[in-house]
Amino acid sequence: MKPVDAPLATTAGARAVPVLRAGAGQATDCVAEEVPIALEYNGISHAVMLATPLDLEDFALGFSLTEEIVDSRSDVRDLEVVEGCGGLTVQLQIASACFARLKDKRRSLAGRTGCGLCGAESLPQAVRRPAPLQGDARFSGAAVARAMRALDGLQPLRAATGATHAAGFADAQGQVLLVREDVGRHNALDKLVGALLVAGIAPQDGFVAVTSRASFEMAGKTVRAGSSVLAAVSGVTGLAIDLAQDARLTLIGFARDDRLNIYTHPERIVWSPA
Secondary structure: OOOOOOOOOOOOOEEEEEEEEOOOEEEEEEEEOOEEEEEEEOOEEEEEEEEOOOOHHHHHHHHHHHOOOOOOHHHEEEEEEEEEOOEEEEEEEEOHHHHHHHHHHOOOEEOEOOEOOOOOOOHHHHOOOOOOOOOOOOEEHHHHHHHHHHHOOOOHHHHHHOOOEEEEEEEOOOOEEEEEEEOOHHHHHHHHHHHHHHHOOOHHHEEEEEOOOEOHHHHHHHHHHOOOEEEEOOOEOHHHHHHHHHHOOEEEEEEEOOEEEEOOOHHHEEOOOO
């Protein structure tokens, strides 16, 4: 969290606002932006999320994959971000088979910062389980700890505002290759997944690290992205554990200060040095 007397930083995704600080008088603060982001598929509005207006192409691609709207990057034929109506719209053109499947879902989403299930029409739809992960990748506990330490210093928007989450992807040595930030933890993870697609990085070759708790939705998105380990700086939920166990996801909570709580599939974490 930024200190009270932190100097004002000009950071993408943030803006300066006046603030009255107790005992210090008038000052200027830096706050994270949060705007409505509409996702439109083949001309049809599908979801409106509140998000930080950064890396929106990554966000749209990642959301499309983790929500099973598309199956791969090639299913997205075109993507454009347009401004208007009090927010931003990401217009995607997707393969006809994917669009037909989307229409069959008859789902209307209205997302919020802290909820990844808004708009689900039934209980089975809300807690749908992804197919189990394949492969037997192994990672050292030292590499996971190394990535979590590095992630703390790779969040310029959080450093400026103290108001955002981050999701990072690290390789087997614990080197963080990509980081995405957002006011919403689900959004940050979707942005990361989209960035992996754009960069052509295989999710199974590394692991996901997040600065939030690991909920059912976060675990599900990680599995659908194809990564076999999710490490969270905070706790995990019971439903996330259930999903991770069935989906062969290694779920780690309280990953901080070289400590790891491994809740599912601990066989993927090796305790020899990275």
